[in-house]
Amino acid sequence: MSVPSGVVVVGASAAGLATAEALRRKGYRGEVSVVGAEPHLPYDRPPLSKQVLSGAWDPKRARLRTEETLAALRAEFVLGDPAVALDAGSRTVRTASGRVLGGDAVVVATGLRPRTLPGQDGLSGVHVLRTLDDALALRGELKESVRVVVVGEGVLGAEIAATARGLGAEVTMAGPQPAPLAAQLGPMVAELLADLHAERGVALRLGAGVTGLTGQDGRVTGVRLGTGEVLPADVVVVAIGAEPATGWLAGSGLRVADGVVCDSRCRAADGVYAAGDVARWEHATLGSLRLENRTNAVEQALAVADNILGAERHYTPVPYFWTDQFDAKIHVFGLPSATAEVSVVEGDPAGRRFVALYREDGRATGVLGWNMPKQARLHRQELVAAVTPAV
Amino acid sequence: MKVTVDEDKCCGAGQCVLLAPDVFDQREDDGIVVLLDAAPPEELHAAVREAAAVCPAAAIDVDENA
Numbered sequence: 001m002s003v004p005s006g007v008v009v010v011g012a013s014a015a016g017l018a019t020a021e022a023l024r025r026k027g028y029r030g031e032v033s034v035v036g037a038e039p040h041l042p043y044d045r046p047p048l049s050k051q052v053l054s055g056a057w058d059p060k061r062a063r064l065r066t067e068e069t070l071a072a073l074r075a076e077f078v079l080g081d082p083a084v085a086l087d088a089g090s091r092t093v094r095t096a097s098g099r100v101l102g103g104d105a106v107v108v109a110t111g112l113r114p115r116t117l118p119g120q121d122g123l124s125g126v127h128v129l130r131t132l133d134d135a136l137a138l139r140g141e142l143k144e145s146v147r148v149v150v151v152g153e154g155v156l157g158a159e160i161a162a163t164a165r166g167l168g169a170e171v172t173m174a175g176p177q178p179a180p181l182a183a184q185l186g187p188m189v190a191e192l193l194a195d196l197h198a199e200r201g202v203a204l205r206l207g208a209g210v211t212g213l214t215g216q217d218g219r220v221t222g223v224r225l226g227t228g229e230v231l232p233a234d235v236v237v238v239a240i241g242a243e244p245a246t247g248w249l250a251g252s253g254l255r256v257a258d259g260v261v262c263d264s265r266c267r268a269a270d271g272v273y274a275a276g277d278v279a280r281w282e283h284a285t286l287g288s289l290r291l292e293n294r295t296n297a298v299e300q301a302l303a304v305a306d307n308i309l310g311a312e313r314h315y316t317p318v319p320y321f322w323t324d325q326f327d328a329k330i331h332v333f334g335l336p337s338a339t340a341e342v343s344v345v346e347g348d349p350a351g352r353r354f355v356a357l358y359r360e361d362g363r364a365t366g367v368l369g370w371n372m373p374k375q376a377r378l379h380r381q382e383l384v385a386a387v388t389p390a391v
Numbered sequence: 392m393k394v395t396v397d398e399d400k401c402c403g404a405g406q407c408v409l410l411a412p413d414v415f416d417q418r419e420d421d422g423i424v425v426l427l428d429a430a431p432p433e434e435l436h437a438a439v440r441e442a443a444a445v446c447p448a449a450a451i452d453v454d455e456n457a
């Protein structure tokens with residue numbers, strides 16, 4: 001394909017912004033429009049469950065760029081006006097207000113939307129956490145001795161529980177796994193996380209599914225477990241995962257199967273690409289993947305920008321995410337799993353400073369650092385050979 | 392080019408070190424970024440721009456006009 005004369009990016013967050021910036025850095029001079037559902041200028045999500053929720057940061061600090069930097073990009077930002085349809089064949093995007101944007105390349109970077117519990121929408125006091133507005137609404141309710149039940153024992157649930165506890169709330173974490181992040185990181189690390197949360201005063205009600213909510217006069221009063229028990233709550237946070245925001249792609253001609261399905265170059269159709277949490281692509285060595293993490297949003301956007309400009313680049317990253325819970329800073333490279341064999345290669349779990357290596361069938365598949373970021377990054381090298389395709 | 396880092400934002404990912412090891416390092420104890428060269432030579436500019444883009448905490452600022 002020749003260099004496009006116009007690029008339309010849908011989604012004005014980490015991946016969308018990174019695509020527009022990368023195009024300019026690589027010298028692209030055509031038109032760039034960035035369409036965003038939210039009214040806000042691009043901001044960062046990881047601080048929402050950490051510094052923004054705790055109040056340590058003014059929300060403005062989570063902005064990804066200053067207005068001046070954005071102006072220098074020479075991109076048209078269409079904000080507060082979600083895309084409602086795409087025609088992949090003609091590469092035309094239509095927005096809720098009726099605007100029609102066409103380009104010879106379109107990038108889908110619409111991220112995720114949180115899952116909810118049945119009956120959640122009609123009740124006040126029930127929150128999800130995906131956007132800045134979500135974070136501010138939840139923060140407004142987190143006060144000392146408020147009873148908070150966090151439904152979900154994944155990364156997001158565990159971070160919210162830790163931050164809410166730090167604000168003095170009485171926090172209970174509920175979910176079907178035996179310990180926080182057990183499915184993702186395996187029993188050894190999950191048990192350490194459970195110990196950490198329990199020590200800091202988070203009540204763990206794990207190992208039982210949540211079936212619904214109880215309420216009175218339109219306000220939530222509790223969370224009902226599969227066992228029939230009700231956990232009383234003033235505030236409930238539902239963090240049970242999220243789904244790719246692909247509803248607007250119905251009838252687009254793109255294939256959607258838990259994400260926008262792309263080839264190894266992040267291409268969903270001729271001239272149509274996807275990047276970030278919404279994108280499912282063929283990783284040359286790891287197979288079909290969709291990653292929900294901050295680094296992937298940018299790295300994938302860089303690959304997409306290269307490919308829009310004709311590079312034919314296969315996208316083969318070493319996955320990476322981090323999470324902060326109380327004083328634990330955990331960095332994870334590769335794809336650890338609950339079934340992998342785990343060995344400590346540096347430090348000591350008892351001292352809460354260590355690096356663990358995950359192996360499956362004798363091959364290194366993941367590296368996890370607990371309060372040892374630099375050392376974990378050095379061990380990442382052990383994954384590179386396994387992940388990088390042979391040329 | 393003038394590079395600045397915000398230690399308070401940095402999450403210790405080390406992505407910057409992977410891309411531009413002559414410009415960035417990490418502290419041994421907590422992994423926070425250490426800026427080795429605030430005015431890197433021209434041949435490193437492309438790598439530094441990419442590091443600033445990839446930094447998952449948006450903690451690296453590059454002033455092109457300095």
Ligand SMILES: Cc1cc2nc3c(=O)[nH]c(=O)nc-3n(C[C@H](O)[C@H](O)[C@H](O)COP(=O)(O)OP(=O)(O)OC[C@H]3O[C@@H](n4cnc5c(N)ncnc54)[C@H](O)[C@@H]3O)c2cc1C
Pocket residue numbers: 010011012013014015016035036037038044045046047048049081082083084109110111112129130131156245248275276277278291292293294295297320321322323324447
């Ligand atoms: C609270 C929280 C904490 C996190 N913490 C970490 C962490 O510690 N470490 C880590 O690695 N990752 C973390 N993540 C994940 C990380 O933030 C995401 O991976 C990253 O934001 C993905 O970027 P994205 O641009 O693909 O999607 P998003 O950031 O979700 O952006 C998508 C954008 O598209 C917009 N959009 C949706 N539909 C439409 C439409 N139809 N038209 C126009 N615009 C649309 C949305 O409003 C949104 O602004 C966290 C996420 C959350 C929510």
Ligand code: SF4
Pocket residue numbers: 396400401402403404405406407408415417422423424445446447448449450451
């Ligand atoms: S990439 Fe960013 S967050 Fe990571 S060590 Fe460097 S400055 Fe810190």
